[in-house]
Structure formats: C-alpha cells, structure tokens
Amino acid sequence: MNNRSQNGFSFLKYALILFYVVFLIIPLCIMLSNIKNADIKETFTSISFINALRNSIFSSVIATSVSVLLSLTAALCLRRTDIKIKNVFLTVFTLPMLLPSVSHAFGLILLFGSNGILTRLLHITGNIYGFYGVVGALVLYSFPLGTLMFYDVLRYEDYTQYESASVLGISKTRQFISITLPFLKKPLLTVFFAVFTMTFTDYGVPLMIGSKYITLPVIMYNEVIGMLDFAKGSVIALILLLPSLLLFFINKRNVTDNLPLMRKGVKVSSSLGTRALSYSFCIIVSVVISLIMLSFIYVSFIVKYPQNTSFTLDNFKSILGVGRIKYLFHSLVISFFTAVMGTVMAFFSSYITTRTRIKNSSILHYITVSTIAVPGVVLGLAYAFSFKQTPIYGTLFILIAVNTVHFIASPYLMISSSLRKLNENIENVGLTLGVSRLRIIKDVLFPLSLITVIEMFTYFFVNTMVTVSAVSFLTSSANMVLSLMINQFRAQLLLESAAAISFIIFCINILLKIVFVLFKKAIKRKGYLSVI
Amino acid sequence: MSHKLEVKKLYKTFDDKKILNNINFYIDQGEFVSVLGPSGCGKTTLLRIIIGLEKADEGTVTVDGTDVTSFSPSKRKMGIVFQNYALFENMTVLRNVEYALLCAKKGKKQAREISMALIEQMHLSDKINKYPSELSGGQAQRVAIARTLALSPEIILFDEPLSALDVSTRLEMRSELKELQASLKTTILYVTHDQEEAVALSDRVMVMSEGVIRAIDTPYNIVNCQTDEFVNEFVKKNIQIKAESLKRFIN
Structure with missing residues (x-):
C-alpha cells in the first residue's frame, strides 16, 4: 500500500474507532459508572425485581427451548428432506422478522385475547395474557432467527461422512445421532444463547401481552420512563448485559475453532414418511405465522373489533393523517439513513480489517463485533444517560446513531466474509497498474460484493423499522417512530390502528425485500456473480 | 553497461525469521530467468519486493541502472502475473x-x-x-x-503462473510463454517450484533455499555441473525421478 492510501485508511480507522468511543464505549461507561452499591442492594432486595428476574429467566428459558427446537426442525426439514416449495416455506418462516416484537404479542392478542378472533370462533376458554402469551410471542419473535442460523449452518455439513456411513450400512437414524447431532453441538449452543439473549432482553412482548407477568426489561422501562429512576435502570441493564456478553465469548471461541472442511454438500433424499412429517410441520408453522399476519390485515381494515366488522380505511387515515404522518416519515428517514450510514461504516471497517495491513486494525474489528453483545434496551438507556443534556437528544440523529451501533455487527461479519472470499491480489494488481485502492474498491470490490451490500442495507433498514428496544428511551414527539406507536394505540384500546401500524411496517419491509430479490436477480443475470 | 534488473544486498525479516538473506543477482535485457525453490524459500517475497509490493529491510533494486527501491509499483516499468491471476x-x-x-x-x-x-x-x-x-x-x-x-512493462514477473493448471494446459502454456517472450523480447523473472518448468523455460535458473541463492546458472549447468548439495538434491534428483517415471509410463 502506498503512503497516501495507507494514511487515508489509517485516518478512517481512527475516525471509526472514535465513533465507537463516542457512541458505544463512553455511553456504556457513563451508565455503568452511575451504579452504586446502594442501588445494587436496593434492587436485589426488592420483591418486584426478584419476581421479574425469575419471570425473565423462566419465560426466556422456556421460549428459547421451544424456539430452538422448532427452528432446528424447520431447518432440518428445509435442508435435509426433498420436500417441494422450500423457498416458500423459508419465506413464510422468516416473515415475523419484518415485524416489531410488540406486533407478535399483539397478533396473539388479536387471535387468542379475551375477544380474539379464534377465541370467539372456537369458543376457547383461558387467558393468553401473562406467561403463556409472553412465551408464545417470544417463540414467534425468535423463531426466524433460529431457523436462519441453523439453515445456514447445515449448508456447510460435509456429505462424505454420510456416504462412508451408508457404505458401512449404518441406518439413517443412527447417522443422524452420530453425525448430524455432534455436528450441530456448537451451533446449537450459539443459537441457544442468541435466542436466549433476544428473548431475555426484549421488552415489547411482555409489555404488550404480559399483563401482571412482569419481566426485567419491563421493570427497567417502567423505572426509567415512569419513575425516572435511572440508577435502578442501570442495575437491570447490567444484568441484561450478562447473557449477551456470555454469548459473545462463546461465539468468539467457536469462530476461532477450525470449521470442518466441507468436501461435498449434503445430497438430499428422504423417505415418504419423513417427507410427510416435514410437510406437516412446515404447513402447521406456516399456518400459525400466516394467521398472525392475516389477523393484522383483517383488523386493520375493520371499524371496531368485534362490535363493528365493516370494511374501512379510516384506521390508515388516522395514522397517515395530519399530525401523525410525520411518525411514518421519521421511521422511513431513520431507517434509510441508518441503512446508508451503517452499510458504509460496515463496508469500510471490514475493508480495513480484512484487506489492508494497517497497524492495530484488529481493535476496529473487536469493537465492531463486540456491539453484538450490547442489547438494544441497554444501549438505549446508556444513550439516555449520556446524551440527555446534549443537543442531539430528541433528534432523528440520535436514533440513527443508536440503531447503527446496535445493528452493525451482523452486516460487518456478512461483508467481511464476502470480502475475504475475493482474490487477495486484486489491490496488488491495481497498484502495479497504477490504479488507486479507492478506484479498485469502486470498480471491482464494490460491484463484486454488491449483493452483500444490498443485503446489509436491507438488514439495517428492516431492523430499524421494527426496533422498539433501542429507541424507546430516546424518543419524544419530535422524533417518535411508528413501531413505538403500536403499544400506545393498544393502551388507548385503538386495536385497529395498532394493527394498521403493524401492517404498514410489514408492507414497507416486504416491499424492500421484494425490490432486493428483483435486484439480486437482475445482477445475477449479468453472469459474473457465479464466482461470489 | 547497466543490467536490465539488478538486485543488491537484499535482506528481509518477518517475525525474527530471515526470509531473504543477502540476495544479489541481475538480469539482462530479454533474458528469461527462473527463481526455483521449495515452498517457503522466499521466492515470492523476493518477487513482491522487486515490484514494490513489499519493502525490504535493506538492499536496492535497480532497473536500467536507476534505483527504483523507493518507487511505487506502477513506476517501476514492471508488470506481474499472479499465481491465481487476480482477474477482475x-x-x-x-x-x-x-x-x-x-x-x-x-x-x-x-x-x-x-x-x-x-x-x-x-x-x-x-x-x-x-x-x-x-x-x-x-x-x-x-x-x-x-x-x-x-x-x-519492460520487465514481467510471473509468480508460479502455471501451478493451478492441469498437466496438458501447463505444457501448452509453457511453449506459449516461450513464444511470447521471443516475440516481445521482454525481460522475464519467473518464480516456480517446478524444476522441469524452470529448466525448460529459462535462459538461466536461480535456485533458492531458506532465503539464500544457492546457484545461478544455465539450465544445463544447474542440472549437470553443480557441486551444491541442495541444488543436486532439489533439481537433479527430481528431474531424474520425473524422467524415470516418464520412461516407465512410456514403456
């Protein structure tokens, strides 16, 4: 690398590190430095806290166990059996990702609440509010993540060991127990902790459907927003941080372990019985997810459920009407700029750490990756502590910053994997031909990783559209976003408007996904992408 | 008269390991010189230093008598073909x-x-x-x-360009490279670990081991008149083994 470009990228590295110092490290330090022994003692002796801690652990463990089991089954059905329309099933399985967590809880209320659609239709007795509702909604919320993680892992399993086992006459069941399950041991642990962290730190679901079943994030939210007790909030934030940190270190160890070499992808052939079971499973899961989606759509278009089920567009008019349309506008602006800023930051961070030999670039790598260990609700509280007295508090910028930091780790890892696959001498060829690194990035590396870049953009956009945890402590009427209005409307018993918001968010996200798929197809038609 | 390319007193160390140790050689205009040696002997590092992708700890690289050691790769009048081609x-x-x-x-x-x-x-x-x-x-x-x-470029560097090819394509490409050099009259520095390839293509062969040049000579002399134990072991024996295998195959 010549001196000019070395200096340029070195400067960029420091600028990125400075961003993390200001928007990650300092806020966390400020928040944690506010914790005093007395606060810890007071928090840990409070009965409500002990109950909430117990509820959080219990509901998260149950929800995680169910979710991991279901997502593993789903991934096995899609990767290890030769059922048809796998893409359709995968799309349906991942649809819940396009909705905020509150919407899943809200969907369950619409279906199984006191006046729920299915409650009335099937004359179901019992109560969805509380533990069962929380677990159900958390399963729904975390199921797509688990499925995608297992789906990805199963792609890299080596088929030659199955061939050897078949030659030795080992039965399929035995192969599953002695080959597949040991292969899945580490990923299982990673997925379990990822899902656990997700469910343990989510406050949208218990807030919406928990009723008297209070969990830690809800207490934290109530203490900070309701009682303005930031100290107690910080103690809870610290507890919420622990499983994420554990996950981070487990993952770090897993990543450094050598991955088994995949000589041959697994060939799929399954018996009629396995196929029938897989179809049944996939269809049942798809129906459940679709029912939740359909419940939003249905309730969005009626006057008042269940009293007046006539068709209306008034719910959308009330959201998109004067005075409220700005919340949609805020959501779109924040999501768009988070996507732009996050994608650019992740791309250049990854470029510096994977394709240059700039000194100490590993610091940038570790900081970027470590953001995954900070739950959104903790980051949001840390920002509230640190930026409350600054001009950026209450602006759209603070929400863009918090979302960028909150979501950057996964896109960074995505683009790093993509850039690492590209020939390591591309820039060297450029240097010998007298072409600058920036021009090589623009003309070669960027086009070659375009699909990943678009995927990163979509990831940032969709997640920012649906997030409630990272932004809940940082919004006022000046920067309120759409996802936070779902609970507000529900609290005002405006279920139809709340459903309409979920529907709007879903439509925007699905539209973006469709554009992405079309774009990907258009790029693939160019021919050169077979190498990526 | 100055040589087309001259390398003098080149040293390079990575993590306290000497990769190149007092490398001195020259190439004249239109010459085809191969750098032959086992993996890890420092031949690719030498190539990268010559073209300017790597900095030497000590030593100079001159082209037509001009010291280009501090020049950027694109100003050295050289081109390079990498092992995996690195096409866009x-x-x-x-x-x-x-x-x-x-x-x-x-x-x-x-x-x-x-x-x-x-x-x-x-x-x-x-x-x-x-x-x-x-x-x-x-x-x-x-x-x-x-x-x-x-x-x-006035000098072309090749970094094991044929190693990723199958045997028949490799043989085909060898003769094409030779023809190309003859028609362009370009100076070529060619890195390989394949003894047969070095001997078949080059005007002179430079044998390297553990960062040191063990011999520079014509292919004939490298194969037949060497006293250095490593050169004999690495070049002569390997070529003899390949010839024996070929003979057995034909028989």
Missing part, C-alpha cells in the same frame, strides 16, 4: 485488459485498439465478452498476461 471477476475479458489503459488516461479509442491487439495475440478474440468465471485456467492466464502487457 466483474469485468469481461476486454474490460479487464482495457481497464488499466483507461485508468492511465489513455483515450478510449487507443485503449480499445491496444486491448484488441493484445487479446488477438493471446488467441482470445472469441472470448472478449466473456467473464473470467466463464474461462478455462489457460484462457484466464492469457487474459492476465494480456492485462499485464497492456501498459507495456
């Missing part, structure tokens, strides 16, 4: 060759003319609109050579 996968064959010329501010028309001539010379005229992923190993290598030649 998002560009067609024509665009791969044309790219450097356009970046060097050559006019579009001139860039196109030069590129087309080089593509024709490399027998790739029917592939101009193909992407690298649609080419065979031999064709991809020809594109890499054409791209390197586009800026008319």
Whole structure:
C-alpha cells in the first residue's frame, strides 16, 4: 500500500474507532459508572425485581427451548428432506422478522385475547395474557432467527461422512445421532444463547401481552420512563448485559475453532414418511405465522373489533393523517439513513480489517463485533444517560446513531466474509497498474460484493423499522417512530390502528425485500456473480 | 553497461525469521530467468519486493541502472502475473485488459485498439465478452498476461503462473510463454517450484533455499555441473525421478 492510501485508511480507522468511543464505549461507561452499591442492594432486595428476574429467566428459558427446537426442525426439514416449495416455506418462516416484537404479542392478542378472533370462533376458554402469551410471542419473535442460523449452518455439513456411513450400512437414524447431532453441538449452543439473549432482553412482548407477568426489561422501562429512576435502570441493564456478553465469548471461541472442511454438500433424499412429517410441520408453522399476519390485515381494515366488522380505511387515515404522518416519515428517514450510514461504516471497517495491513486494525474489528453483545434496551438507556443534556437528544440523529451501533455487527461479519472470499491480489494488481485502492474498491470490490451490500442495507433498514428496544428511551414527539406507536394505540384500546401500524411496517419491509430479490436477480443475470 | 534488473544486498525479516538473506543477482535485457525453490524459500517475497509490493529491510533494486527501491509499483516499468491471476471477476475479458489503459488516461479509442491487439495475440478474440468465471485456467492466464502487457512493462514477473493448471494446459502454456517472450523480447523473472518448468523455460535458473541463492546458472549447468548439495538434491534428483517415471509410463 502506498503512503497516501495507507494514511487515508489509517485516518478512517481512527475516525471509526472514535465513533465507537463516542457512541458505544463512553455511553456504556457513563451508565455503568452511575451504579452504586446502594442501588445494587436496593434492587436485589426488592420483591418486584426478584419476581421479574425469575419471570425473565423462566419465560426466556422456556421460549428459547421451544424456539430452538422448532427452528432446528424447520431447518432440518428445509435442508435435509426433498420436500417441494422450500423457498416458500423459508419465506413464510422468516416473515415475523419484518415485524416489531410488540406486533407478535399483539397478533396473539388479536387471535387468542379475551375477544380474539379464534377465541370467539372456537369458543376457547383461558387467558393468553401473562406467561403463556409472553412465551408464545417470544417463540414467534425468535423463531426466524433460529431457523436462519441453523439453515445456514447445515449448508456447510460435509456429505462424505454420510456416504462412508451408508457404505458401512449404518441406518439413517443412527447417522443422524452420530453425525448430524455432534455436528450441530456448537451451533446449537450459539443459537441457544442468541435466542436466549433476544428473548431475555426484549421488552415489547411482555409489555404488550404480559399483563401482571412482569419481566426485567419491563421493570427497567417502567423505572426509567415512569419513575425516572435511572440508577435502578442501570442495575437491570447490567444484568441484561450478562447473557449477551456470555454469548459473545462463546461465539468468539467457536469462530476461532477450525470449521470442518466441507468436501461435498449434503445430497438430499428422504423417505415418504419423513417427507410427510416435514410437510406437516412446515404447513402447521406456516399456518400459525400466516394467521398472525392475516389477523393484522383483517383488523386493520375493520371499524371496531368485534362490535363493528365493516370494511374501512379510516384506521390508515388516522395514522397517515395530519399530525401523525410525520411518525411514518421519521421511521422511513431513520431507517434509510441508518441503512446508508451503517452499510458504509460496515463496508469500510471490514475493508480495513480484512484487506489492508494497517497497524492495530484488529481493535476496529473487536469493537465492531463486540456491539453484538450490547442489547438494544441497554444501549438505549446508556444513550439516555449520556446524551440527555446534549443537543442531539430528541433528534432523528440520535436514533440513527443508536440503531447503527446496535445493528452493525451482523452486516460487518456478512461483508467481511464476502470480502475475504475475493482474490487477495486484486489491490496488488491495481497498484502495479497504477490504479488507486479507492478506484479498485469502486470498480471491482464494490460491484463484486454488491449483493452483500444490498443485503446489509436491507438488514439495517428492516431492523430499524421494527426496533422498539433501542429507541424507546430516546424518543419524544419530535422524533417518535411508528413501531413505538403500536403499544400506545393498544393502551388507548385503538386495536385497529395498532394493527394498521403493524401492517404498514410489514408492507414497507416486504416491499424492500421484494425490490432486493428483483435486484439480486437482475445482477445475477449479468453472469459474473457465479464466482461470489 | 547497466543490467536490465539488478538486485543488491537484499535482506528481509518477518517475525525474527530471515526470509531473504543477502540476495544479489541481475538480469539482462530479454533474458528469461527462473527463481526455483521449495515452498517457503522466499521466492515470492523476493518477487513482491522487486515490484514494490513489499519493502525490504535493506538492499536496492535497480532497473536500467536507476534505483527504483523507493518507487511505487506502477513506476517501476514492471508488470506481474499472479499465481491465481487476480482477474477482475466483474469485468469481461476486454474490460479487464482495457481497464488499466483507461485508468492511465489513455483515450478510449487507443485503449480499445491496444486491448484488441493484445487479446488477438493471446488467441482470445472469441472470448472478449466473456467473464473470467466463464474461462478455462489457460484462457484466464492469457487474459492476465494480456492485462499485464497492456501498459507495456519492460520487465514481467510471473509468480508460479502455471501451478493451478492441469498437466496438458501447463505444457501448452509453457511453449506459449516461450513464444511470447521471443516475440516481445521482454525481460522475464519467473518464480516456480517446478524444476522441469524452470529448466525448460529459462535462459538461466536461480535456485533458492531458506532465503539464500544457492546457484545461478544455465539450465544445463544447474542440472549437470553443480557441486551444491541442495541444488543436486532439489533439481537433479527430481528431474531424474520425473524422467524415470516418464520412461516407465512410456514403456
């Protein structure tokens, strides 16, 4: 690398590190430095806290166990059996990702609440509010993540060991127990902790459907927003941080372990019985997810459920009407700029750490990756502590910053994997031909990783559209976003408007996904992408 | 008269390990010199230092008597063909060759003319609109050579360019390389670990081991008149073994 470009990228590295110092490290330090022994003692002796801690652990463990089991089954059905329309099933399985967590809880209320659609239709007795509702909604919320993680892992399993086992006459069941399950041991642990962290730190679901079943994030939210007790909030934030940190270190160890070499992808052939079971499973899961989606759509278009089920567009008019349309506008602006800023930051961070030999670039790598260990609700509280007295508090910028930091780790890892696959001498060829690194990035590396870049953009956009945890402590009427209005409307018993918001968010996200798929197809038609 | 390329007292250390230890040699205009040695002997590092992708701890590199040690790679009048070619996968064959010329501010028309001539010379005229992923190993290598030649380098460096090819393509490419050098009269420094390849292609062969030059001589002398134990072991025996295998195969 010549001196000019070395200096340029070195400067960029420091600028990125400075961003993390200001928007990650300092806020966390400020928040944690506010914790005093007395606060810890007071928090840990409070009965409500002990109950909430117990509820959080219990509901998260149950929800995680169910979710991991279901997502593993789903991934096995899609990767290890030769059922048809796998893409359709995968799309349906991942649809819940396009909705905020509150919407899943809200969907369950619409279906199984006191006046729920299915409650009335099937004359179901019992109560969805509380533990069962929380677990159900958390399963729904975390199921797509688990499925995608297992789906990805199963792609890299080596088929030659199955061939050897078949030659030795080992039965399929035995192969599953002695080959597949040991292969899945580490990923299982990673997925379990990822899902656990997700469910343990989510406050949208218990807030919406928990009723008297209070969990830690809800207490934290109530203490900070309701009682303005930031100290107690910080103690809870610290507890919420622990499983994420554990996950981070487990993952770090897993990543450094050598991955088994995949000589041959697994060939799929399954018996009629396995196929029938897989179809049944996939269809049942798809129906459940679709029912939740359909419940939003249905309730969005009626006057008042269940009293007046006539068709209306008034719910959308009330959201998109004067005075409220700005919340949609805020959501779109924040999501768009988070996507732009996050994608650019992740791309250049990854470029510096994977394709240059700039000194100490590993610091940038570790900081970027470590953001995954900070739950959104903790980051949001840390920002509230640190930026409350600054001009950026209450602006759209603070929400863009918090979302960028909150979501950057996964896109960074995505683009790093993509850039690492590209020939390591591309820039060297450029240097010998007298072409600058920036021009090589623009003309070669960027086009070659375009699909990943678009995927990163979509990831940032969709997640920012649906997030409630990272932004809940940082919004006022000046920067309120759409996802936070779902609970507000529900609290005002405006279920139809709340459903309409979920529907709007879903439509925007699905539209973006469709554009992405079309774009990907258009790029693939160019021919050169077979190498990526 | 100065040599086309001269390397003097070159030293390089990585993590306290001596990679290059007092390397001295020269190449004259139009000469084809191979650097032969086992993996990890420092030959690729030597190549990278010569073209300027790596900095030496000590020593100089001169081209036509001019010290280019501090020059950037593009100012050294050299081109390089990498082991895995490093073609721009998002560009067609024509665009791969044309790219450097356009970046060097050559006019579009001139860039196109030069590129087309080089593509024709490399027998790739029917592939101009193909992407690298649609080419065979031999064709991809020809594109890499054409791209390197586009800026008319006076010295071309090859970093094990044939190692990724199958046997028949490798033999074919060997003779093409030789023909190319004869027609262009370019100076070539060629890194390989294949004894047969070095002997078949070169005017002189330089044998390296553990960062040190063990011998520089004509292929005949390297194979037949060496007293150095490593050279005898690494070159002569290997070539004899290959000849024996070939003989057995023919019989």
